[in-house]
Structures are given as structure tokens and as C-alpha cells.
Amino acid sequence: MNLLFVADPLDHFKIYKDTTFSMMREAQRRGHRIATCLPQDLQWKSGDVVKATVRRITLTGDKHAWYTEDLVETRALKDFDAVLMRKDPPFDAEYIYATHLLEQAEREGATVINRPRSLRDHPEKLAVMEFPQFTTPTLVTRSPEAVKDFHAEHGDIILKPLDGMGGMGIFRVREDGLNLGSITETLNKGGAQTLMVQRFVPEIAQGDKRVLVIGGEPVPFSLARIPQGSEVRGNLAAGGKGVAQPLTDEDWTIARAIGPVLAARGLLLIGLDVIGGSLTEINVTSPTCFQEITEQTGFDVPAMFVDALERQLQG
Structure with a gap:
């Protein structure tokens, strides 16, 4: 297969933990060819199709010079077997514009994963509104009162x-x-x-769990991101410690209820954030934690993902 990854600049990848890199590595191991581009490389002109300036790359296995660039060319997105949208947030206007270009490529025959319309329709914090039975009490508002x-x-x-x-x-x-008033003014401008706004879930002390669901099927291990010191946030970017652990019964219940619903909408990969037994976010843009779970448990998450990708493309 020929795969195109729409992602951040390759030189920004931290390959020891990057999920997109792990997808590329597994795909290349199976003989698939890899190309990459940035969202700003996408373009459309009337009378033509959506194209991009893409870089054909080969992964080297060297942790320093980890890829070689084989070819730079302009290609139609529909000429690839799959286009994987892996651009990290922010989910800003430019991200939305990119999904519109990718949706046009779909109309022209491209297979885009995750599906562009579903990326737009499921903003990661607001997507929990569809599943209130699993959430901690939550408020979405502009009103300080x-x-x-x-x-x-x-x-x-x-x-x-x-x-x-x-x-x-x-x-x-x-x-x-x-400081409630000051914090509210800062956040709502x-x-x-x-x-x-969400009711605090004290189980955050045991970790903010990332539960991955691939093709509607839960990965059997989560990555609990545990706050360190006096920090309330478990996010790895905020210094949280990532500890892989088997899914709890509550995790399985949430993942099995939500996963098939969103998979049917073209979301091949999602990441559910669960604290205790409460769903707090649904990540659809570029869910991570593949490498951490694989390294700590031996369960091959990239292989599960490429298996699901191959089934979708062959089906």
C-alpha cells in the first residue's frame, strides 16, 4: 500500500514516543510505502483535484538520522491507498480548513483516516456531550454566573x-x-x-487514563497518566508519569459503548480519557500512547492499528 501521513514536521518528531512514527514503522515493516506532507502542502484548483507536495521517505532504524528522503513530488491524494490525518492540535481554523480539503479529496476518491467530517463533528472536549451517562457532571458555557x-x-x-x-x-x-472569578475571566475572555467546567474527580490521583479504541475494538491496556507532586494534571506534557495497566470493568464498558458508534462514523482510531469511571474527553485528531503501552505491556498497539487499517482498505 501507498500511505500518506498528513502530520507535523518530521524534524519535530520525538521518535522514542511518537505514535505516528510507530504507525509508519509498522507499516514499513509490512512492506507498505510511506509519504508525508504538512497541512499547508494541501491545495486544490478548479478543474483539478486535491494535491499535495509530498516527501517519500524510508525509515532507517537510526534514532538520530531516522529517515531518508527518497523523492519529493506533487501527487493527487486520491492516488494513495490511504491518507492518514495525524496533525496534532490546536484544532484551529487552519485545521478545519485542512479537513475541508481532505473531504474534497474524499469526494474525488481518496480514503482519509480519520474521516474529515467526523474530525470536525467531534471536537475533543465537546464530544462527551453525546455520552452523558459516562461523564462527571459537566457544564459548557460562556456565563460567569x-x-x-x-x-x-x-x-x-x-x-x-x-x-x-x-x-x-x-x-x-x-x-x-x-480566584474563581479571575480564572473564569481568563478562560472565557x-x-x-x-x-x-467539570466536577473534580478525586481518582485523578490514580491517573488520567488514555483508553485507545481501534476499529471499534478497545486496546486491552490503558496508559494511566499520573500527576506528580502538587500538580493536578496528569498529562504527559505537564509532567505526568505514564503507567500502562489493564482496562478496568468500567473502562471496558465505556469503550465498548462508544467505540463502535464512532467507528461507524469513520473514526478508525479514538482515545478516550477516563478518570475513575468518568469519561472526560474523546480524542479524535491524533491520539497517542501507542509506544508507551507497547513497551510496558508487550501488547503491540501499532500492529493492531495497521491490522485494522489493512482490513478497512481491503474490505
């Missing part, structure tokens, strides 16, 4: 921006309400932006 009322009801809360990533912009406000 609504935030105050939510705090009065639940006491210990978490506030976060809808466009944050890696734990950026997350605040905890306890029962004393210290004086009422101009929507924010999310």
Missing part, C-alpha cells in the same frame, strides 16, 4: 478551555472558590469564549 452556580453546587471543580491541549489552561478551584 453559570460557572458560579456550578461551583456552588459541586464545590470542587475543574475549569478548562475548549481548545487546550496537553493540559494547557486547566485550573482547579476548591470549595473556598479562591470576558464572555467572548466558551469554556468547560
Whole structure:
């Protein structure tokens, strides 16, 4: 197969933990050919199809010079067997524009994973609204008054921006309400932006678990991202410690309920964030943790992903 990865610059990859790299490595191991491009390389012109300037690469196995560039060419996206959208957030206007270009490529015959329309339709924090039976009490609002009322009801809360990533912009406000007004003003920009508020889940001390679901099937191990020191955030980017562990009964229940629903919408890979038994986010843009789970448990997550990709393309 010829695979095109739409991703961040290759020179920015941290290959010792990068999930996109692990996908590429497994695909090449099976004899598939790899090409990459950036979102800004995508273009469309009337009377033509969506094309991109792509780099054909070969992985070397050297952790320093980890790839060689074999060819740079302009190709139609429909000429690839699959186009994998693996651009990291932010989920901003340029990301959305890229999904529109990718959706046009779909209309021209390309197979895009995850499906562009579904990427747009499932913003990672708001996607939990569809599954309220699994969430901690949650509020989505611009209203400072609504935030105050939510705090009065639940006491210990978490506030976060809808466009944050890696734990950026997350605040905890306890029962004393210290700085609640200032934090709200900071996050909602004086009422101009929507924010999310959730009741604090004390099980965060045992980790914010990333539960991966591939082709509607849960990976049997999660990566619990455990906050360190006085930090409330478990995100690896915020210094959390990643510990792989078997899925709990609650994890299985959540993953088996949500996974097939979203897989049917063209989301081959999703990452559910679960604290205790509460779903807090649904990651669809570029879910990670493949390498950490594989290295700690021996369960080959990249192989499970490429298996699912091959089945989809052959089916």
C-alpha cells in the first residue's frame, strides 16, 4: 500500500514516543510505502483535484538520522491507498480548513483516516456531550454566573478551555472558590469564549487514563497518566508519569459503548480519557500512547492499528 501521513514536521518528531512514527514503522515493516506532507502542502484548483507536495521517505532504524528522503513530488491524494490525518492540535481554523480539503479529496476518491467530517463533528472536549451517562457532571458555557452556580453546587471543580491541549489552561478551584472569578475571566475572555467546567474527580490521583479504541475494538491496556507532586494534571506534557495497566470493568464498558458508534462514523482510531469511571474527553485528531503501552505491556498497539487499517482498505 501507498500511505500518506498528513502530520507535523518530521524534524519535530520525538521518535522514542511518537505514535505516528510507530504507525509508519509498522507499516514499513509490512512492506507498505510511506509519504508525508504538512497541512499547508494541501491545495486544490478548479478543474483539478486535491494535491499535495509530498516527501517519500524510508525509515532507517537510526534514532538520530531516522529517515531518508527518497523523492519529493506533487501527487493527487486520491492516488494513495490511504491518507492518514495525524496533525496534532490546536484544532484551529487552519485545521478545519485542512479537513475541508481532505473531504474534497474524499469526494474525488481518496480514503482519509480519520474521516474529515467526523474530525470536525467531534471536537475533543465537546464530544462527551453525546455520552452523558459516562461523564462527571459537566457544564459548557460562556456565563460567569453559570460557572458560579456550578461551583456552588459541586464545590470542587475543574475549569478548562475548549481548545487546550496537553493540559494547557486547566485550573482547579476548591470549595473556598479562591480566584474563581479571575480564572473564569481568563478562560472565557470576558464572555467572548466558551469554556468547560467539570466536577473534580478525586481518582485523578490514580491517573488520567488514555483508553485507545481501534476499529471499534478497545486496546486491552490503558496508559494511566499520573500527576506528580502538587500538580493536578496528569498529562504527559505537564509532567505526568505514564503507567500502562489493564482496562478496568468500567473502562471496558465505556469503550465498548462508544467505540463502535464512532467507528461507524469513520473514526478508525479514538482515545478516550477516563478518570475513575468518568469519561472526560474523546480524542479524535491524533491520539497517542501507542509506544508507551507497547513497551510496558508487550501488547503491540501499532500492529493492531495497521491490522485494522489493512482490513478497512481491503474490505
